[in-house]
Amino acid sequence: MAITLSENAVKRIREIRLNENIEEKVPLRVGVVGGGCSGLSYKLDFDRSTDEPDKKDKFIESEGITIVVDMRSFLYLAGTQLDYSSGLDGKGFHFINPNATRTCSCGESFAM
Numbered sequence: 001m002a003i004t005l006s007e008n009a010v011k012r013i014r015e016i017r018l019n020e021n022i023e024e025k026v027p028l029r030v031g032v033v034g035g036g037c038s039g040l041s042y043k044l045d046f047d048r049s050t051d052e053p054d055k056k057d058k059f060i061e062s063e064g065i066t067i068v069v070d071m072r073s074f075l076y077l078a079g080t081q082l083d084y085s086s087g088l089d090g091k092g093f094h095f096i097n098p099n100a101t102r103t104c105s106c107g108e109s110f111a112m
Contacts (some may be wrong), residue, residue, distance in 0.1 A: 001078040001079040002062065002078070003030060003062065003069060003078070004062045004082070005065060005067075008084040009083050009084040010063045013028060026047065027047050027067060028044070028068070029043075029045050029069070030042070030043070030067055030073065031043040031069060031070060032073040032077060042095050047068055058071060076097075077097065079098045080095055080096060080097040080099070081096040083095075
């Protein structure tokens with residue numbers, strides 16, 4: 001099971017790349033960190049590090065975008081879809097995580 005991107009997420013990621021002059025080769029790093037009201041929080045950023053890729057990282061291709069995730073986070077995120085919404089219910093990226101047993105009302109943290 002991989003991490004996938006919705007069509008809206010792909011569109012928004014490409015807009016951000018264009019607006020911030022981020023090259024296509026720079027992967028999107030997705031991760032999980034401790035914190036938030038449910039115990040775990042999602043982390044999302046472009047991985048601009050110049051270091052060699054960590055051998056423990058997992059690289060996934062979705063809709064032409066490279067996603068990199070550390071193996072610890074991948075255990076929590078396998079099967080997750082990253083979506084983007086600009087609607088009335090909140091603007092931003094949303095993680096649709098089938099592994100989460102509980103999420104907070106803002107959707108930025110979860111528990112397993």
